[in-house]
Amino acid sequence: AAKTKDEDKLYKRDGVLYSTILSPPETMDKLKDLEVRDDDVVLVAYPKCGFNWVVAVLRKIMNASTGKNEAPPERPPLVEFLPPDVQQTLSEMPSRRLLGTHLHPDNMPASFFSRKPKILVIFRNPKDTLVSYFHFMNKNPVLPSAEPWDKFYSDFMSGEVPWGSYFDHALAWEKLIDDPKVMIVMYEELKQNLPEEVKKISEFFGFPLTEEQVNSIAEQSTFRAMLETSNKSHGNLGSVFFRKGEVGDWKNLFSEDQSKQMDEVFHSKMAGTKLGAQMNT
Ligand code: A3P
8 A cells, every 4th residue: 555656546426536455446346346235234425424433332332232243354344345255155154144334325336225224324524524534534545645735625615535525425315314314413412422323323333232232332433442442353454544533623633624625515405404403514
């Protein structure tokens, strides 16, 4: 990865940027055939909305409830990171599988919607998502540097970042917000009341837990607890994936004008929507 030049680290497919190293065209081509099962546990999140956090929560929920969890061997377990031969082995994996993706619903394999598994979607306020993305791009060797900040800010606003536009993702999930097979949870809600959200998530997927199990999972899933074990879970990228874990860090990078512009764009796209009402900029 270090040897790949920054300008070669991303490529465009159907108008969206992807990682050349992690999601090359052959991986994306093969993904179209992915056979999703109706009992799969599916986690979807736009990058930097807390995917790795909730993956860990889901693994713990599945372990506590069934004594096991089945997930693709990749870290993080995103289907678009699985090389074709690994995608092939997914069909031999016992149920219930944990499958994740950062893909826009339009670009997710069709069987995610025809087989109708339950899908948990994580969102986070767009300003903190952008700031988290900026730091992540700068520290992750498979992605190009995001410097300077003002350029990355405008790239994010126009969707010229890996996996595309935050707002396109939000508007696509907004359309599915009343689908009983879809549950949308905010990063900020997880921060505010983790035990309650752990309980809701476990009930949504049908993994009954005792109150003691819920509380223990929440305690093991705080930012601090996850940072401590991040070397084990994420190798030398531990502190890159678990950077700060706070609400409102955007204030350290956004100019007043950028904040105002983001509020306006957010309002023009999301005003009057149910999802917009759950999000705070
Ligand atoms: P920051 O960069 O703001 O710290 P993803 O997993 O989707 O890449 O999201 C990464 C973001 O989630 C990072 O945000 C990371 O710190 C945060 N995060 C990870 N685990 C967390 C936890 N247990 N509690 C709060 N935030 C967490």
